[in-house]
Amino acid sequence: MSKIGYFYTDCLVPMAGNNPYATTEDNSGELSTNAEVYSLPSKKLVALQLRSVFIKRKSRPFCEQLLAWVRSSGCAGVVVLASSHSHQRSDPQLRSTPFRYLLTPSMQKNVQNKIKSLNWQEMEKSPCMPEMDDSGLCVRIPGGGITKALYDESCAKEIPMAVLLKFVSEGDNIPDAVGLVEHVNEWLEMIEPRGADPTVPTSPWRVPSSWRLLFGSGLPPALF
Known part of the structure; x- marks a missing residue:
């Protein structure tokens, strides 16, 4: 790109x-x-x-700016790639795929059938306030940053949006990134999926050169 x-x-x-x-x-x-x-x-x-x-108390204004740009640009739809804390999964979530999706009502009209054919799993609702037994149910994305705010604003403003996320843990998230983009590719078919061409043994994705620096340089030989 x-x-x-x-x-x-x-x-x-x-x-x-x-x-x-x-x-x-x-x-x-x-x-x-x-x-x-x-x-x-x-x-x-x-x-x-x-x-x-984000600067403190600036995440919601950013959501408003971003969605205003999306609307003025005439985008057909928005796909948000995000993550959520894996250590806060419920028992059913632990026993199933680590991927989840959410669709705003205006996006459901266009892609619901395609999503269903992929057998993807929608993000479950959970208690809005986990510490209270009588709390109502709502969609929660712990560790998802502005993802939930973007989704809620898009629902209110009738913006077609899909949220695709993966439950992840702290550490080396390169496999999570590759897994998430392959998950997206099942739907959007941006490139030929892995394994589609038997003559190509490696992943079709190009890894950014900056990823070599994620964990710094190796240990200095002088230590040994």
Whole structure:
């Protein structure tokens, strides 16, 4: 995907760095910011990549800004990729797939049949206040950041949105990222799925060059 711009907002902590998707020495020095926009015209796909945390009390204004941009841009639909704390799963969730989805009412009209054919599992409702026995049921996404707020706002504003998430734990989340994008690909069919071509033994996904730095460099030989 080609970078086509950035999403300007005062809701995220400012950030600047080198190109996280560098492929050569020539483009490694390109500047990256806290919220950038990429596009793939052949698939009519636009992606917003967030790389910074929210300033205190600024997450809800960001949701409003983002959804206003989505509406003014005429997007056919929005797919939010997110995660949720695996240690807060219920017993039924522990015994099933780690993937879940949510659809706003306006998105259900278009994709409900396709989603059902994939046998995906919808995010279960749980007590709104787990510490209270008589608490009502609602959708909760512990550790999901702004995901729930985005979903609720999209429901209220009739914006077609799908939330796809995976229960994850702290640590090396590279396998979780690859698993989530393969899950999305079952629906959107962005690329040929893994194993579809027997002559291609490796994963079809290209790993960002910046992932080499997730855990820093190796141990210094001087230690030994």
